[in-house]
Amino acid sequence: MEAGIVGLPNVGKSTLFNALTQSKAAQSANYPFCTIEPNEGMVSVPDGRLQRITQFIPPQKVIPAALKLVDIAGIVKGASEGQGLGNKFLSHIREVDAILQVVRCFEDPDVIHVAGKVDPLSDMETIEIELMLADIQHLDNLLPKTERAAKGADKEAKLKVDVMKKCLDHLGEQRPLRTLAFDEAEKKAVRELGLLTAKPILYVANVDETDIEGKSPLVQAVRNAATKAGAEVVPVCAKLEAEIAELDEADRAEMLAGAGLEEPSLAILARAAYRTLGLQSYFTAGEKEVRAWTVPAGATAPQAAGVIHTDFEKGFIRAEIYALEDLEHYKSEKEIRAAGKLRVEGKEYVMRDGDICHFLINK
Numbered sequence: 001m002e003a004g005i006v007g008l009p010n011v012g013k014s015t016l017f018n019a020l021t022q023s024k025a026a027q028s029a030n031y032p033f034c035t036i037e038p039n040e041g042m043v044s045v046p047d048g049r050l051q052r053i054t055q056f057i058p059p060q061k062v063i064p065a066a067l068k069l070v071d072i073a074g075i076v077k078g079a080s081e082g083q084g085l086g087n088k089f090l091s092h093i094r095e096v097d098a099i100l101q102v103v104r105c106f107e108d109p110d111v112i113h114v115a116g117k118v119d120p121l122s123d124m125e126t127i128e129i130e131l132m133l134a135d136i137q138h139l140d141n142l143l144p145k146t147e148r149a150a151k152g153a154d155k156e157a158k159l160k161v162d163v164m165k166k167c168l169d170h171l172g173e174q175r176p177l178r179t180l181a182f183d184e185a186e187k188k189a190v191r192e193l194g195l196l197t198a199k200p201i202l203y204v205a206n207v208d209e210t211d212i213e214g215k216s217p218l219v220q221a222v223r224n225a226a227t228k229a230g231a232e233v234v235p236v237c238a239k240l241e242a243e244i245a246e247l248d249e250a251d252r253a254e255m256l257a258g259a260g261l262e263e264p265s266l267a268i269l270a271r272a273a274y275r276t277l278g279l280q281s282y283f284t285a286g287e288k289e290v291r292a293w294t295v296p297a298g299a300t301a302p303q304a305a306g307v308i309h310t311d312f313e314k315g316f317i318r319a320e321i322y323a324l325e326d327l328e329h330y331k332s333e334k335e336i337r338a339a340g341k342l343r344v345e346g347k348e349y350v351m352r353d354g355d356i357c358h359f360l361i362n363k
Helices: 013-021 048-054 083-094 120-150 155-172 184-193 217-228 238-245 249-259 265-276 301-308 310-314 324-330 333-338
Strands: 002-006 039-045 061-063 065-071 098-104 201-206 232-236 279-285 289-296 316-322 343-345 356-361
Touching: 002 013, 002 083, 013 039, 013 065, 013 238, 013 265, 039 265, 048 061, 048 279, 048 289, 048 324, 065 265, 065 279, 065 289, 083 120, 098 120, 098 265, 120 155, 120 184, 120 217, 155 184, 201 217, 201 265, 217 232, 232 265, 238 249, 238 265, 265 279, 289 301, 301 310, 301 316, 301 356, 310 316, 310 356, 324 333
Parallel strands: 002 065, 002 098, 061 289, 098 201, 201 232, 279 356
Antiparallel strands: 039 065, 279 289, 316 343, 316 356
């Protein structure tokens, strides 16, 4: 699964992307549409549980979870009608699973704002409107063809027609589709339609170095709006984070301490993006490696095994699972087993975030 970084031009998307992925690409120039084709990169998801596991099971290496990010060019008012190569950029958003919208919450006369003033709520509204208009246009184009297919015996097409009309009614009230309730069959249809406003969203408030914690009125306004939309907000100073990302460990720790940060804000952002995508981690632990594996929330034990290797899902017999808290209490897997705290779970087991697992597979 992947998340797309979007926003108006010159809000700090590419700076943020480069810092997150530790990309050595040159920083983008200060003018709109300097990012044309989307850049892609992987970002590790910091997880303190990995280090807690290694205190009792020392491995040769530690491998955190990772997620894919896509840096998508700036969207402007009129993008749904093709302004600023908008149709091309909107098609890139259609391919990702979640949206990370960067909103500018800092003043800087040297960085041009495409609207001529810093107004994060206006920026959020502009993007939302363009995405809704694009969804309406997409549905209007698909509906006649789907209605023709629904006249026959195509039950799937009939469901899609109903879902499309339901979505158009909701969009007509100027409300994004992520605020509309769907049953499981409808959710499947919506995913297949690739509707932009149905994607979960996370707001990234790009702040200046004097407002690292995001306490300014601009960020508070973003938080209030995001709360109404059921979304999270993470304040990040992209400029500072880009500088921190280029330092070695010792200098990085010193700079973080000087800024009053316990960890880079990017670590908080990566975890928030992970949650927004509806993902969670389970762990495998041994002498060779301690590793976090990524699964969607609600995944079953066989599906989790299949993340390691597709054959593992087919040959799944059972899983042996224990909790990190039990490892910390009993100090070893051997003692966990002796205390009867090692759970044996079958094919119907739904994975919990943080499970430490061994899978038994029929080869």
